[in-house]
Amino acid sequence: MNWELKKFEELKVKELYEILKIRNEVFVVEQQCAYQDCDGKDEKSYHLYLQDNGKIIAYLRILKKGVSYDEISIGRVLVHKNYRGKGISREMMLKAINFIDLNLNEKEIKIQAQSYLVNFYGSLGFKETSNEYLEDNIPHIDMLYKK
Template sequence: MEFKLKRFNELTVEELYKLLRVRNEVFVVEQDCVYQDCDNKDYEAYHLFCEDEGEIIGCLRILNRGVSYEEMSIGRVLVKEKYRHTGISREMMLKALKFIEEELMETEVRISAQVYIKKFYENAGFKVVSEEYLEDNIPHVQMLYKK
């Protein structure tokens, strides 16, 4: 397995296609949720992804302050079903937070988290800062990480 971190313009066409494909596989097909994944925020994002033998098995995107929230943001977090509960998501999240803190010199990260995985984010240091709300008909809460 190999982790890669790239800006949008550094992604190869093949990497971009694989990222969009796995996001659609998980967020649209698996979660049975029709929504517009290509929201133009990818242009502004750092894309962290994990490959195993050429297949993207996990990914997330890191957004600068002002793109989604006043704070930095992490979104589109996923791990393919057969790789879940292996520690990949935790490793990926810790790498993202370390990059934000050490390379971007930021100390706060806001996310919109699906309620069913709230505990995962709490274990990474996030705290719930909103009431539950529906986003694309899925219960979410906003969570904030402060170093």
């Protein structure tokens, strides 16, 4: 298994296809959430993913400041259902936080966390900054990381 971190224009067509495929598997099919996944933000993002035998099994995107929020943000965080419970999401989030700190020299990161994951993100240093609200019919809470 190997980690990759690429800007949009560095992605190969096959990699982009696999990213969109797993995002649809998790967010549209598994979570039964009809929403516009191709939102025009991928082109302004870094894409961090883990492959196992050419298949993407974990993914997130890092959105530059001003794309979604005033702060850099992390979104579309997922791990394929067959690989959950193995610490991959924690490792991936730590890689993203480290990249943002060391390579982008940013100290604040905003996320929209699904409410059931608030404790997980809290364990990484994120603090709640909003009340719970519905985003695509799923309860969410805004959270902010400050180094």
